[in-house]
Amino acid sequence: MTKSLNHHTVVLKLPDAVPALLLRGRHIVLAMTESAWFSGLLALIAVVSTDLDDLQASEVTVLTRVEGAAAARDVIKKKVVDGLTGLAFQVQTIVDQAQPGQAPAITEAAGMFQKKSSARPKANLAATMGQIPGQVLVYAKAVKGAAYEWQISTDDGATWVALALTTCASTSATGLARGTSCLFRFRTTRRNVTDGWSESASICVH
Numbered sequence: 313m314t315k316s317l318n319h320h321t322v323v324l325k326l327p328d329a330v331p332a333l334l335l336r337g338r339h340i341v342l343a344m345t346e347s348a349w350f351s352g353l354l355a356l357i358a359v360v361s362t363d364l365d366d367l368q369a370s371e372v373t374v375l376t377r378v379e380g381a382a383a384a385r386d387v388i389k390k391k392v393v394d395g396l397t398g399l400a401f402q403v404q405t406i407v408d409q410a411q412p413g414q415a416p417a418i419t420e421a422a423g424m425f426q427k428k429s430s431a432r433p434k435a436n437l438a439a440t441m442g443q444i445p446g447q448v449l450v451y452a453k454a455v456k457g458a459a460y461e462w463q464i465s466t467d468d469g470a471t472w473v474a475l476a477l478t479t480c481a482s483t484s485a486t487g488l489a490r491g492t493s494c495l496f497r498f499r500t501t502r503r504n505v506t507d508g509w510s511e512s513a514s515i516c517v518h
Contacts, residue, residue, distance in 0.1 A: 320415040321427045322404045324396055330371050330389060336423075337364045337396055343423030344399065350422065353402055359443055360395040367392050391441065391518060398440030400424060401451035405481060408454045439496050439515040446488045448515055450496045454481040458500040465495040469512065472497070492517045 324340075327333050341361045344350040350357065370385040403422045407415045419426045442449045452460065462475035462483045475483055488494065495512040 320407055320419070322400050322407060322419050322422070323425045323427045324400050325425050326393060326396060330367065330385070333389065333392065334364060334368055334371070337367075337392055340396060340399065340423040343421060344403075347421040349406060349418050350403070353399065355443065356395075356399060356402065359441075360392065360399060363388065363392045363395050387518060390516075394440040394515060397438050398449060398451060401436070401438045401453070404436075405451070405454045437496065437498060437510050437513040439494070439513045441515070441518065442484060442486075444486065446490070446517060447484055447486045448488060448494060448496075448517065449484050450482060450498075450513065452481045452498050452510070455500050455502060458502040460498050460500055461506075462496065462498045463509075465497075465512070466492055468493070469495055488517045490517055 324336075326336055337360065341357055341364065344353065344357050367385070367388045370381065370388050373381045374385050399422070403419065403424060407418050410418060416426060436453045437450065439448050439450045441447070450462065458479075460478045460481060460483070462478070463472040464475055464485050465472045466488075475485060483498075485494070485496075493514065493516050495514050497509050497512045499507050499509045501507075
């Protein structure tokens with residue numbers, strides 16, 4: 313049987329306006345919390361839920377016109393977007409490892425959307441803050457049977473430092489100072505064939 317080349321990509325479609333973003337984010341958190349598909353992600357979902365609470369509180373402060381409130385709100389907003397993006401990559405990994413016919417149900421259960429393309433895209437990469445201060449979690453699109461080599465740069469790509477090799481499509485970096493701008497990249501080796509380095513994902517540690 314010929315395997316289909318169709319690939320289902322999970323997308324968030326996040327609105328830019330904070331009130332709408334809060335609604336979308338809470339819908340995703342509630343949907344994923346109630347679905348058995350994501351029982352292993354409850355800790356990450358809880359972090360995003362807390363960030364949404366912080367964003368809502370900061371939006372209320374903005375309405376009082378306190379000086380600097382909008383800038384502080386925007387920092388929390390980026391944290392929420394990063395967290396939701398991390399959840400989307402986790403959902404994508406589950407979709408990639410499931411039976412093809414299950415993709416629509418899994419994506420809908422996450423409160424997310426599905427984009428169908430005619431060919432498998434290049435591997436994607438995302439970085440989001442972890443639960444520990446100074447920790448960044450990094451997720452790549454899973455490649456079956458591959459080993460993953462990871463690197464981090466804190467000088468805008470001038471130099472790269474190796475992180476631990478993994479056999480799963482995720483890793484973490486710890487001990488990073490607040491305010492540090494980080495780039496992450498990875499490459500895979502499968503059946504003794506090593507791919508080139510991926511495009512980098514960036515995050516500012518907060």
